[in-house]
Amino acid sequence: MTDVKKKPLSGCINCGMCNADCPTLKATNNELFGPRGRANMVNNNSSDESFYICTLCRACEAKCPLNLELDFRKERGKLQRTKANEEMIKNIRKYGNPIGELKDGKVPDELYCC
């Protein structure tokens, strides 16, 4: 089979067929943790922490008859842009470590990772 290019989630018609094999929907019985619900949130710019419950398995994508891209990593990525994470990334880029400039005798006042 040829690998057909995935289409954007904005084309979702809400049919619900992606819900069939979603492990987190099966475990919770709550559509907030299912792909149609997640697609709905993305299309309404309303992502929240429930995206951390997604296993990113993409079983939903295999079920979507419209061949939409159900890749929720992006939503997780957006949520991860917290102040602390931004600081940590900046430190890694600048100093090669998450803590920041390493000085003799200094203890970190904020620890961004351990």
Place this chain on the structure above:
Amino acid sequence: MHLSEFESIVGKENLNYFPNTKLVYSSDASMYKGNPLVVLWPETIEQIQKIVMIAKKNFLDITTRGGGTGLVGGAVPKRSIVLNMSKMNKILDFDNDSILVEAGIVLDDLNMILSQKGLYFPIIPSSHEVCTIGGMISCNASGKRAVKYGSTKNYINYLEVVDGSGAVRKVNDVEKFCGTEGTVGIIVNAELKLEMLPKKISMDVFKFDRATDMSIYTPELKEKPQLLSLELLDPKTSSMLNLEERYHLIAEYENSLGEIREPEEIEKWDSLRDSAYSKIAGLGYSLIEDPEILDDEKLAVFMKYLEGLNVPFFGHVGIGILHPCFKQGTDLADFFKTVESLGGSVTGEHGIGLAKKKYTPKIMRDKLLLYKKSFDPSNILNRGKII
């Protein structure tokens, strides 16, 4: 609102009213949007009874929800309590001819278990992987094997429902109850009839160019006792499914009668058929209709009419149900007039919900009002649907 009362009934973990939960439960597979007051996940009949009693006392509407695959807005809440049945999905009793299940069980989950015994529930809508038994009963769903088995109502022995006063009732007149779309009672349990799984399946696919050519095939096919399904794709639908732009008539048999026998090839046609609506909707024709026209000659006239409208259509032609798909906002007055003039009914399997309220036949409206008087006189069950 009475959140603390509901919480004391179902527990904190089975209640949610946060914005994103409300968002995902504001719609079904139709284009209608609503607004839940709160979403509840009951786990027992007693909990449902208590919820109904509070709703009745406060004139709150209850919209019961199964898989949310309905196409007419039946599960769309209108400032309603959404009663999510997905945790009531157990098998309660079983013998070789019938099975007692909770209404929230998903059809494919049930059939997966039954297949181990060589049995199945033979009413199979294309949404079989997601829709629930409760939703199927409420819409009187049919599906691809309807030419052999008919619709859901033919496969129910009895139902247990919670009525609009919170009382549990056993419903033996299932014919009357099926298709009431959550407006008469909340189905909690259903005893279903079962069939043996066909041991072998084969198919034929006939191709032709004019609606009238269908009569070359259908009368003879319908005579065959082995016929399991008879499905049609019109040239537009066919082309949207990347097939030749011609009519495709797919006949499925429960033996080796057909020329297509390889399981992979059968699966291919099956999933093409299952995905027809979604594919068409994705191309802009998301307003799906389901008129039923039983007379074969009139059905051919109707197909000519649809050809003239230039819209894609497909369906369970073996039982006279076609699915013409329109663009949202299309004025369907003339369409429904045509259905009526051909002696057809406005809905064969999807129900009326919000979508076809305008066209609910008077006789149906009167019957439902009478039924509601006995089951839900306070009108708290799925208010504003059908009537």
